[in-house]
Amino acid sequence: xxxxxxxxxxxxxxxxxxxxxxxxxxxxxxxxxxxxxxxxxxxxxxxxxxxxxxxxxxxxxxxxxxxxxxxxxxxxxxxxxxxxxxxxxxxxxxxxxxxxxxxxxxxxxxxxxxxxxxxxxxxxxxxxxxxxxxxxxxxxxxxxxxxxxxxxxxxxxxxxxxxxxxxxxxxxxxxxxxxxxxxxxxxxxxxxxxxxxxxxxxxxxxxxxx
Numbered sequence: 001x002x003x004x005x006x007x008x009x010x011x012x013x014x015x016x017x018x019x020x021x022x023x024x025x026x027x028x029x030x031x032x033x034x035x036x037x038x039x040x041x042x043x044x045x046x047x048x049x050x051x052x053x054x055x056x057x058x059x060x061x062x063x064x065x066x067x068x069x070x071x072x073x074x075x076x077x078x079x080x081x082x083x084x085x086x087x088x089x090x091x092x093x094x095x096x097x098x099x100x101x102x103x104x105x106x107x108x109x110x111x112x113x114x115x116x117x118x119x120x121x122x123x124x125x126x127x128x129x130x131x132x133x134x135x136x137x138x139x140x141x142x143x144x145x146x147x148x149x150x151x152x153x154x155x156x157x158x159x160x161x162x163x164x165x166x167x168x169x170x171x172x173x174x175x176x177x178x179x180x181x182x183x184x185x186x187x188x189x190x191x192x193x194x195x196x197x198x199x200x201x202x203x204x205x206x207x208x209x210x
Contacts (some may be wrong), residue, residue: 014125015103016050016057018043020069020111021083022091027201031065033111034072035204041072042198045114050107050146051076052118053125058099059111062086091172095158098151105133106154109146112198114207116146120190124148124181133178136186138195144169145195149176202209 020043024032047057057078061069061081066080081097094180098106105128107121125148127134133149135142157175164171186192198204 012039013055013103015101015106016054017097017106018046018059018111019090019093021060022058034068037114037207039198043111044073045047046109046111047076047078049116049118050109050121053121054107058097058100060093061169090169091158092160095155098155103151104150105148113145115194117194122147123189127179127181131179133177135178136181137183138186138192142180143172
């Protein structure tokens with residue numbers, strides 16, 4: 001696998017970040033990132049969803065996941081950003097991943113959101129230009145995923161959230177203050193079902209049925 005794929009030059013280019021380090025109590029029999037969908041693990045689909053829109057892909061994970069994820073991703077060109085301490089939440093995982101890129105902007109998706117179109121990721125990059133980031137609004141709520149963030153601004157926001165004793169992505173977005181794409185604009189570009197994530201085996205079965 002091309003783990004050491006070439007990095008973009010400093011402060012240029014786009015990175016893709018896939019967050020895979022969380023644990024899911026609702027997937028007790030299998031690591032959720034490795035749960036199969038149409039013959040490939042969820043993390044494989046997440047990597048594929050962002051790859052056409054970026055220059056490099058970084059997968060954040062726990063140390064104990066690394067070997068299985070390496071095997072699952074096969075020949076896909078990714079690099080890993082391993083959490084120095086596991087189970088500290090998505091903000092810490094995001095900061096770990098962002099520290100591994102020199103790109104200006106990064107698209108961020110979780111490993112359990114397998115159907116985000118690369119075209120919509122491209123759209124978020126365009127919305128984020130000259131801003132600190134861009135996210136979508138759906139069902140009246142600002143959605144943390146998928147998101148595009150300015151790498152330096154997002155790294156600073158991660159540190160601020162951690163310093164304040166908070167760990168949630170809502171707090172992170174408050175610090176980043178991204179452009180929020182209105183719901184009607186989101187729906188003009190993509191089906192809302194593209195943002196469906198997999199929290200349970202039932203969610204996974206529903207995606208298979210689609």
